Amino acid sequence: MRLVSIASGSSGNCIYVGTEHTHLLIDAGISAKRIECGLCELGIKGSELSGILITHEHSDHIGGLGVFSRKNEVPIYTTRETYEGIRSAKTVGELPEGLHREIFPDVDFSIGDMRISPFSIDHDAANPCAFRVGSGGSSAAVVTDLGNYSQYTINHLQGLDAVLLEANHDVHMLEAGPYPYYLKKRIMGNRGHLSNDSAGRLLGEVLHDKFKKALLGHLSKENNYADLAYETVRLEVTMGENAYRGTDFDIAVADRSRMSEIVYL
Template identity: 65%
Template structure:
């Protein structure tokens, strides 16, 4: 299996997950041109995709969905609430009959040789979800846009080989930054985004010896930067109640505008 961030951040998100035989995208929050360019670096063509998994209906996760999915006729999978939000998105355009497919959290479904497990997340959207995706004995997950996490979240992120995990903001930068107060409250709220510290604490709860790759994603342009997210998460692992140190874990940070290294498990 391979996991790669084509784009990850407050301005647009698109993640590739695939096996030798089945290729998926999680979210299409960037232009068709950028998605195609990202797939090209992976040696994949748009028409080779088996599906698009949508986490929720915010524009930074679906702004390229209509154009891209129509061009290649790619089926789209999302929860009932997310599909409602997608259909309300003004820039979506008319979707061909049969392209949108409703799924349910905590109910697995198969796409090719990949088993997809959607799980609920806490965010200010209709019915947002993260995704745990397995091929044989290998499993990866994408978990961003988490206001908070709990035992249910941890359970869905256990025993992974690789994970793309949100590290959205530095709390101090957010507090003193340019955002208006209501937006600051939203980002820090239970249906907002995970701070660097909380990202590190969640990582502590899911660490195990076989976790090969951690990609930090969905960084805020205004309230975070890559080095700070990386060092904060590493520190949380080191000081956390677990047998690991930050330097024991292979951590990378996904860029907003650059395709990440494709990790293979």
């Protein structure tokens, strides 16, 4: 199994995860052309995808879904409420009939040789989910767009080989930055986005001896820097109540406009 971020940031998100036989996207928040180019670098055609998993209906997660779906007619897996939100989004346009596959938080399902475990996240969307995906004894998760985490979240992330985890903002940059008060309040709220500090604390809760890779994603262009996110998360892991230091594991930052390295599991 392999995991790669085609794009991850507040302006657009699209993650590939797959095996030799099953190819999935998690979100399609960049242009269809950029999605196709990313897949091409991985040796995959858009028509060869087995499914697109959509976390929620915000534009940075569905921006390219309409064009891509009309061209390739790949099944779309998401909650009913999220799909209704997608269909009402003016920028998406009409979706081909029969593509939606309804999913439910905490109800696992399979696509090809991959097992998908959706679980709820706290975000200001209709019925958002994060996804844990596994195959052949390996597992990875994509966890972004959550204002906070709980033991429920931690439980779903135990025993992972890799995770793409939101490190959206530095709290001090956000507080001092140009955003209006209502937007700052939304981002820092319980249904907003995970800060660098919180991402480091959550990562510290799920590390184990066989953990391989953490990709930090969904960074804000205005309220974060890649180096700052990286160093903050590493420091939080080191200072946390766990047996590990931030230097014990491979941590990298997913770029908003370029593909990440391929994580092989």
